[in-house]
Amino acid sequence: MNHWWRAYNEAVNDPKLQLLSDALFRAWFNVMCIASANGGELPALKDVAFTLRIPPAKAAQVLAQLNVAGLLDKTETSFVPHNWNGRQYKTDAVDPTAASRSKRYRDKKRDASRSQGVTPDVTEKRPETDTEQIAVAVDARERRPLIGPEALALAEQLLTLSGHSPAFWPPAWCGAPMRVQTWLSQGWQPEIIISSVKSVMAKRQGKQVASVQFFENAIAEEHARQAAPLPQVEIREAQTKTVQSHGKPKSAVIQAIDDLNQRIADFDDRGGSDELRGPAGEASPRLLSHG
The missing domain is CATH 1.10.287 (Helix Hairpins)
Structure with missing residues (x-):
């Protein structure tokens, strides 16, 4: 029995469709036909691959890309076109009542x-x-896309940094664009996200990451660090101690040298006496010769 499915003229302005490549757009149209023939849900992967006339690995890649673009929703067992029940509602042809x-x-x-x-x-x-x-x-x-082009591009970049190939998105990464869109909507900066992911991957030495949520803590911590206030720096002037000598200010070192020179001069003025001047009121000590 032949079935038909509804196509809406607003598709010409839908970014999710119009940003697809020509090959992927054609694959989406054929996938919609397959879903229509199977009650709105895609059959097993091998059956999809056979209908599309492509290898199963290529069919899996196509389904993953359409899921990332928000055009297919993943179920427990397969995929269904996004909002199929809302857009492909029942009519007299299929509703006997x-x-x-x-x-x-x-x-x-x-x-x-x-x-x-x-x-x-x-x-x-x-x-x-x-x-x-x-x-x-x-x-x-x-009419409003849930995932913007920036989120899609950033999610693919993070997938590559995580050690995966953009040619095939692992199942756990299929929701990455939606998660990245949430980050961007909350004000997270793409530059900080990328630098944080690179830092984490450098520590893992190239080991693959299972999902994009693995990076969330590191990205959040880096945003918090970047938003922290800068430390306050206080510069103090160095203090210099001066003494007064003969009406001119001198430093403590120069004053000590002048005092020592004065004492030597006073000693020489006594004609080379072998006596040393003692404190006032006390007998002066006498120097003994070596002879």
Whole structure:
């Protein structure tokens, strides 16, 4: 049985789609067709690979990239297109009760009009179902992308720094762009994030990291350190002690030298006497000769 799925004209302005490469955009369209044929959920990887006519490894890479772009949501067993139930709501073609409900509604409106003498409008449009009204509300919320281009690029850079290849995103890294978008929304700076990750990886000596959350503590600590106030520096002038000699200021060292020279001069003035001057009021000591 052939199925069809809805495509909305707002897709032409959706960054999540328009930033895809041509090859990945074509793969997304085919993945949507596969999901439509399987009730909204993708089948096993080997079946997806067969339908896309590519190897399973390449199919896994495609699904990971679409998941990172926010176009596929991961379930416990597989992937589903983002907001599939909201956009691909049930219609009369798949809801066997819709036709009978619509007929009862039209009959009720016709009977009410006849009782009031009003000719019913046989071309009256059936009312929108609850799912259709919900879908309109969901569409309004979906117009703003959850993950910006900067977060996508930064997440891929962190993946590379962590020792992984951008050609294949490990399952634990599929939510990295959303986490990085949260960091950026909280004011974390890309430069500090990158430098912190490089510092952590240098200590790990190239050992791979399982998920981007591994770096959060180091990034938070570096942001806190960068935001800390700078230390206050106080410069004090050096103190110089001076003494007064003959009306001129001299330093303590020069004054000591002058005092010593004066004492030697006083000793010479006594004609080479072998006596030393003692304190006032005491006998002067006498020098003894070696002869």
